[in-house]
Amino acid sequence: MTGLPLLSLAIWVPVFGGLAVLATGSDRNASLARGLALIAAIAGFLVTIPLYTAFDVKSAAMQFTETLPWIPGFNIKYQLGVDGISVLFILLNSFITVLVVLAGWRVIEEKVAQYMAAFLIMSGLMNGIFCALDAVLFYVFFEASLIPMYIIIGVWGGPNRVYAAFKFFLYTLLGSLLMLVALIYLFFESGLSFSILEWHQVKLPMKAQILIFLAFLLAFAVKVPMWPVHTWLPDAHVEAPTGGSVVLAAIMLKLGAYGFLRFSLPIAPDASRELAWLMIALSLIAVVYIGFVALVQADMKKLIAYSSISHMGFVTLGFFIFNQLGVEGALVQMISHGFVSGALFLCVGVLYDRMHSRQIADYGGVVNTMPKFAALFMLFAMANSGLPATSGFVGEFMVALGAIKYNFWVGFAAATTLILGAAYTLWMYKRVVFGAVANHHVAELKDIDGREFLVLGLLAACVLAMGIYPFPFVEVMHASVDNLLKHVALSKVL
8 A cells, every 4th residue: 555645646637737738728839738748648647557556456445545524514525445346447547548648649730738638637537436435526527527528529529529519418417417316315315424335334225226226327327328328429439539439438438337336236236136137138238239230330430339339238237147257247348348449449540530531431451551550450350359368358258157147048148249249340340451452542541650559559468468368357356346246135125
């Protein structure tokens, strides 16, 4: 353990770094803005590393805790802490922020300072979500993180960016309003406390648990997003700039799934078991139906967006089969999806920056002109398909095993995603990369430069490392997951 306030540093270093970048002003200082943004992003990542290296993997308790009074009149505190469920997401978020700053280095030419600052501030706010132990603090971070993404889509997005930004904002904001009602109810039921850990010990009658579970479900399902409240995601991805799509897929979708583990399961354990059939059904629809939807997409970004929905269905399935394999597999899948989906959106961004088209039909034979890019793209496509020795295999395999342990037919239905995932991913890859050079635009393509190779190469290393040796990831979460499952299993309704 270290005496430094590491969690506060993880939140506020990127936030204040973003404000410093914003202060550089106009695009005449674009180079300064880029340099400051990279320094702030790297500093933000470096302060998170001790969270992993000094983490006690044998303990299920909250670690690196910080508590300060915030609004004493309502018993609201600035209370932070991480356990094995949340610590890896802070590292993932801070790591992805560094890559996003690098990825937008040359691509963004207007309002550079504002673009970089938005990502840095959003990174700090999302770290706050993962370590907040006070419900009001969580809610403030949860809602505030929408604002930078709304601006990123609305300012630097595509032709329909305003529509996509409003749809994203309204869906996620409306979903959160019922959660606010549930938080206020729990405040009074817990004896005027907003402490999330204290709420885990509150015994509620089944009717109240079900209502609270449904309130949280609406808020978190929109964020995941689960079927049928998923329609905002493809629009947001298609219109967002590459960096926006990367953060949206790699981190922002994880906020809803994380909410289920921090709120829904421990606060309403009996309702979670009672309504598990609903969650499993919605998850399987996402896995299978959305997989077929992905098959017919002509736009690469839309295909990867629907792929994200299908893969996140695997995550929610893992949570609600209530066994160690399922929950740990779902958490591993969340980390892996952060690497793989982020990499795939970066690959589409590389092509779009050169040809200004995301349509699969406009490509063909890219391997002939961009061999280094094609090799990295192949690795990420294979990982998205769940190839063994890539990170994409580990989480899906664990969830599939856990699902079969829970119910053979549930596991069988879930395993279809391995077939569908391979079908839509490899079919897209074949049409874009293989074959003869399709047209003169493809013939003139230049292979990735050193900066692009560094960004994609780092993600490739993560995908392979996690696929070959997942133990360091699983070891961290084991005690916390075990503790959560015991809490859910032992809880008895009043």
